[in-house]
Amino acid sequence: MTLTPMDAAGRTAPPVTVAGRDFPTNRGGLCKKGWTSAELLRAPSRLGAPLVRGADGAFHEASWGDALDLVAGSLRGIRSAHGADAVGVFGGGGLTNEKAYVLGKFARLALGTSRIDYNGRYCMSSAAAAGNRAFGIDRGLPFPLEDLDGASTILLLGTNVAETMPPFIGHLAGAQAAGGLVVVDPRRTATARLTDDGRGLHVQPAPGTDLALLLGLTHVVIAERLADADYVDARTTGFDAVRRSVASWWPERVQSVTGVPALTLRRLARRLASGEGTYILTGRGVEQHVDGTDTATAAINLALILGLPGRPGSGYGTLTGQGNGQGGREHGQKCDQLPGYRKIVDPDARAHVAGVWGVEPDAIPGPGVPAVELLQSLGRPGGVRALLVHGSNLVVSSPNVEAVREGIARLDLLVVCDFFLSETAALADVVLPVTQWAEEEGTMTNLEGRILRRRRAITPPGGVRDELWILSELARRLGSTATFDTDPELVFEELRLASEGGIADYSGIDYAMLDRGEAAYWPFPRGSAGTPRLFAERFAHADGLARLVAVSVREAARPRPAEGELTLVTGRLLEHYQSGAQTRRVPELDEAQPEALASMHPATADRLGIADGDDLELANGRGTVRCRARLTPDIRPDAVFLPFHYGDEQAANLLTSDAVDPISSMPEFKTNVVRVTRLVGAGALA
Ligand SMILES: Nc1nc2c(c(=O)[nH]1)N[C@H]1C(S)=C(S)[C@@H](COP(=O)(O)OP(=O)(O)OC[C@H]3O[C@@H](n4cnc5c(=O)[nH]c(N)nc54)[C@H](O)[C@@H]3O)O[C@H]1N2
Ligand SMILES: Nc1nc2c(c(=O)[nH]1)N[C@H]1C(S)=C(S)[C@@H](COP(=O)(O)OP(=O)(O)OC[C@H]3O[C@@H](n4cnc5c(=O)[nH]c(N)nc54)[C@H](O)[C@@H]3O)O[C@H]1N2
Numbered sequence: 001m002t003l004t005p006m007d008a009a010g011r012t013a014p015p016v017t018v019a020g021r022d023f024p025t026n027r028g029g030l031c032k033k034g035w036t037s038a039e040l041l042r043a044p045s046r047l048g049a050p051l052v053r054g055a056d057g058a059f060h061e062a063s064w065g066d067a068l069d070l071v072a073g074s075l076r077g078i079r080s081a082h083g084a085d086a087v088g089v090f091g092g093g094g095l096t097n098e099k100a101y102v103l104g105k106f107a108r109l110a111l112g113t114s115r116i117d118y119n120g121r122y123c124m125s126s127a128a129a130a131g132n133r134a135f136g137i138d139r140g141l142p143f144p145l146e147d148l149d150g151a152s153t154i155l156l157l158g159t160n161v162a163e164t165m166p167p168f169i170g171h172l173a174g175a176q177a178a179g180g181l182v183v184v185d186p187r188r189t190a191t192a193r194l195t196d197d198g199r200g201l202h203v204q205p206a207p208g209t210d211l212a213l214l215l216g217l218t219h220v221v222i223a224e225r226l227a228d229a230d231y232v233d234a235r236t237t238g239f240d241a242v243r244r245s246v247a248s249w250w251p252e253r254v255q256s257v258t259g260v261p262a263l264t265l266r267r268l269a270r271r272l273a274s275g276e277g278t279y280i281l282t283g284r285g286v287e288q289h290v291d292g293t294d295t296a297t298a299a300i301n302l303a304l305i306l307g308l309p310g311r312p313g314s315g316y317g318t319l320t321g322q323g324n325g326q327g328g329r330e331h332g333q334k335c336d337q338l339p340g341y342r343k344i345v346d347p348d349a350r351a352h353v354a355g356v357w358g359v360e361p362d363a364i365p366g367p368g369v370p371a372v373e374l375l376q377s378l379g380r381p382g383g384v385r386a387l388l389v390h391g392s393n394l395v396v397s398s399p400n401v402e403a404v405r406e407g408i409a410r411l412d413l414l415v416v417c418d419f420f421l422s423e424t425a426a427l428a429d430v431v432l433p434v435t436q437w438a439e440e441e442g443t444m445t446n447l448e449g450r451i452l453r454r455r456r457a458i459t460p461p462g463g464v465r466d467e468l469w470i471l472s473e474l475a476r477r478l479g480s481t482a483t484f485d486t487d488p489e490l491v492f493e494e495l496r497l498a499s500e501g502g503i504a505d506y507s508g509i510d511y512a513m514l515d516r517g518e519a520a521y522w523p524f525p526r527g528s529a530g531t532p533r534l535f536a537e538r539f540a541h542a543d544g545l546a547r548l549v550a551v552s553v554r555e556a557a558r559p560r561p562a563e564g565e566l567t568l569v570t571g572r573l574l575e576h577y578q579s580g581a582q583t584r585r586v587p588e589l590d591e592a593q594p595e596a597l598a599s600m601h602p603a604t605a606d607r608l609g610i611a612d613g614d615d616l617e618l619a620n621g622r623g624t625v626r627c628r629a630r631l632t633p634d635i636r637p638d639a640v641f642l643p644f645h646y647g648d649e650q651a652a653n654l655l656t657s658d659a660v661d662p663i664s665s666m667p668e669f670k671t672n673v674v675r676v677t678r679l680v681g682a683g684a685l686a
């Protein structure tokens with residue numbers, strides 16, 4: 001598609017066309033959201049000037065100078081009255097590496113706060129925690145995507161790539177042709193339907209039972225002597241404890257918990273062990289749970305016992321979600337992290353980064369708190385009183401969102417940087433309009449750990465500013481003596497130094513080589529050629545061995561539906577992106593999916609007296625969502641599915657729990673309990 005954007009002065013800028021490029025990851029393909037993304041650059045609702053809430057409660061346009069003076073003055077006041085930790089920062093996995101890096105530095109040095117975390121906590125934290133624990137490193141795919149092309153078996157656990165990463169399904173064709181595509185999802189999704197030719201397999205467990213399923217698969221692999229004993233001996237530790245932990249998970253017991261037939265489990269275990277070319281991949285469906293880290297760990301244990309990671313043509317990985325979901329989790333937006341995936345509590349890491357930043361190590365605050373805890377502290381004694389948001393629509397996408405809205409109402413100051421008046425921006429005291437993807441330079445790191453250049457294609461509208469500039473101006477007004485460059489290439493040069501010697505080492509990469517199109521996979525130490533494939537010889541723990549970690553099902557971890565209740569499963573639709581802040585503003589996408597629909601099985605609907613299209617109420621102790629019913633045999637009768645792309649009273653997160661995984665602090669997005677009723681008469685939706 002082509003469009004002709006206008007600059008702030010109303011002059012017509014050169015047209016921007018979004019075109020698929022011939023690139024091995026997507027093979028020149030782009031999903032529908034990609035094709036329509038250019039429309040957002042000139043969307044009528046795009047913000048064009050800073051907005052400040054006046055005494056009348058309404059927004060008024062302000063000059064940049066006035067808006068920034070106001071924010072800095074207010075931050076100074078809050079800091080001196082309540083301490084530096086009273087200011088919080090909430091970042092995003094869509095930010096470029098440069099912006100994510102500067103945001104982390106800004107929080108620690110200009111604000112002096114430990115209270116920074118980001119929406120990747122909702123996305124990749126369980127997979128990251130499991131990867132770090134097992135392998136000593138967290139890179140989503142430890143191999144290039146094209147490696148999947150040669151696979152004969154691919155196990156997809158809780159991911160609907162056909163809708164969430166459409167170009168990716170090209171890489172499944174080999175396994176599909178070999179009859180080895182296996183999709184584990186409580187819904188018969190577009191991805192599950194790729195197995196419809198009868199050669200692949202769709203496994204449809206009860207929501208939230210993947211851990212038992214994986215323990216059962218591991219049980220069969222060990223019991224039937226399908227494990228790769230040489231690999232386990234040479235490359236791992238912890239096998240005995242894992243063997244003991246799966247001993248009681250015989251297939252019939254697993255069947256009773258998951259609903260997956262014991263025979264299917266045995267067949268699947270044999271297929272996974274059948275030889276070369278097996279990959280195990282996880283997505284949010286198994287990770288976004290209170291036991292998400294343990295579930296991802298169980299998947300890794302299975303992969304290790306089969307000898308997959310690091311073996312050519314085989315492997316384990318997790319499918320990173322957001323545009324810069326990988327890079328966004330490496331350079332300091334996480335509350336416990338410094339650039340280069342360094343630990344903020346590690347004295348050597350602090351000394352190194354302090355050296356690059358030109359400060360004493362003591363000037364860097366200690367670890368903060370993860371996203372959910374940060375939001376729970378809003379406006380509470382000892383909690384955050386001013387919040388800066390960069391790249392998240394958190395009043396739609398956070399769990400237990402009514403509590404988040406209440407927290408925001410208690411704040412002294414909310415500042416949101418965005419392109420649009422998102423639901424979160426609409427609650428702010430100050431909204432600062434920022435540049436979009438086609439208007440800025442920078443880098444992103446993709447799901448394979450490959451660093452890519454983002455190029456500026458058009459001039460941004462006159463009223464918006466780049467976040468690097470905003471942060472440097474705020475830092476100056478806050479009296480910070482640290483350097484905050486506004487040129488992305490200079491920022492990247494600093495990031496290289498800060499990451500040097502860390503786990504995610506970018507020191508050997510520069511813009512010039514990226515501009516030449518050279519492949520750059522981290523770790524990429526200075527003078528090296530980068531690392532497209534990890535684990536061929538060793539894992540990243542000091543002894544080079546992978547850790548098998550025994551995990552177990554915690555019965556009390558999540559509530560199970562009682563009589564008359566259903567399990568609420570949440571997730572995504574092809575047409576919408578995340579909180580919908582962007583895609584609900586594209587008419588073509590909005591018209592395709594204008595409202596939240598609750599998908600349920602016809603048998604369940606029948607039992608509840610619900611017909612297709614009926615107005616429903618989904619409710620639990622946290623909140624109520626009103627929407628219409630969509631009947632489909634593609635979902636288990638014990639579940640109801642709601643996409644989380646909608647705001648206000650259709651926000652699925654009114655119903656989700658802010659209980660978190662004890663290791664990763666990932667909230668329970670995927671399995672919650674609800675009561676579904678048909679609305680009649682005056683209560684029905686207009
Ligand atoms: N169209 C679209 N594409 C996107 C996004 C988007 O919002 N829209 N977001 C991007 C981002 S940030 C991310 S993180 C990725 C996410 O990509 P995915 O992980 O593919 O997305 P989800 O739809 O959240 O979840 C995947 C599947 O998990 C299933 N599921 C739910 N509960 C369970 C369970 O207990 N067990 C199992 N096995 N499966 C379960 C759901 O039915 C769903 O089909 O997508 C990225 N791509
Ligand atoms: N129930 C339920 N909830 C979920 C999930 C689920 O599966 N179920 N998935 C979770 C996951 S995986 C994720 S990743 C989150 C995502 O949810 P959010 O964090 O809300 O992500 P987005 O909707 O992408 O919001 C990004 C916002 O920042 C703006 N933005 C985009 N780029 C930039 C930028 O460069 N700078 C600035 N300042 N703003 C920018 C956009 O316009 C938008 O308003 O939702 C989580 N919430």
Ligand SMILES: [Mo]
Binds near residue numbers: 124
């Ligand atoms: Mo995500």
